[in-house]
Amino acid sequence: MGRSSPCCSKAQDLKRGAWTADEDKILRDYIRLHGHGRWRNLPQKAGLKRCGKSCRLRWLNYLRPDIKRGNISSDEEELIIRLHNLLGNRWSLIAGRLPGRTDNEIKNYWNTNLSKRINNHNQRQTTNTSSSSLQPTLPQTEPTPFKIDFPVIRTKATKCSKPLLINNNDPPLLLHNNPTNNAAQSTQLLDSATANNHNNNSVLSSMVTNQNMQPATTSNGFVSFFNEDDDKELLSKTDLLIDDYCNLDDAAGGFHDLLINSDVMGDELLLLSPYSDQPTTVFSDDILNQWTHSYFTATDDDDHHVNDDDNNVSIINHHFQQSND
DNA sequence: AACTCGTCCAACCGCTGGATA
């Protein structure tokens, strides 16, 4: 793979620094007319003396219509902390769980607010525990910062562009990580499903598994749920995360609960990720079954909820691409 | 009022890896 030539050559006399309102308007108007993408050529076409990267960043972090303005709420803050515990500095993944927030915003918020608070908190905890066991506990009014001594999930997202349609009458697809279920076979399995089910409601699947994970009875990675609104919705294989379509507040067992209770998974099997020197969190079949069952059989009218009987749900167990290829 | 210092955050930079010719 070659390195790209720098798109923002300093010799090109491109403007840098803060954007003006005029530039914003030009970019917004251009994207409104032509859509975004092709960032490299966009400035020239739009008449902006900026590099494509700069335009892209300005659009994504500021001009996008779905950007959420205003302070991070306490709920959002708590979610950021919990997601950071699980994902580490994967700002884009974290941002993906916070609608309207950008990775840059979350990263800045973390660096300027949360990391300090958490450091202070941990420092005080260390002091408390080292000095005396009779030290009073921290006041309960202390905001949520805490540190779960729990391994960060390291994912390796795999981008797939191949459209996939799966029969909604088929049983949910569950890919286990086991020695016979490597990435190629998973792809084959899904492609086969694709070929057999092109007239049916869509469900998105993903297929990256790790061929060295054992035992066969252990599932790891993430699970995503998909409901279908249209009869022929077309989705693409892509990288997924837990709760892409889950209600975070779902008391029946959504990701929120999983995050809140993540420390209870300490008893679950931990395996080494093939591409990281850090342990990978593994959800046992029991947890997955319990979680998915309660989720599927939840009986409210939320659009995100689907009934187990409908089979228009696919369970996708995925992630962890073999890195030693 | 002038200066210093710390904080915040928009923007930049280097890099990665998938897509494609």
Add this chain to the structure above:
DNA sequence: TTATCCAGCGGTTGGACGAGT
């Protein structure tokens, strides 16, 4: 198979701003 394009990611930077002296 290789080179290049391109979008995206995460770390870093630097200017704006407010608080303190």
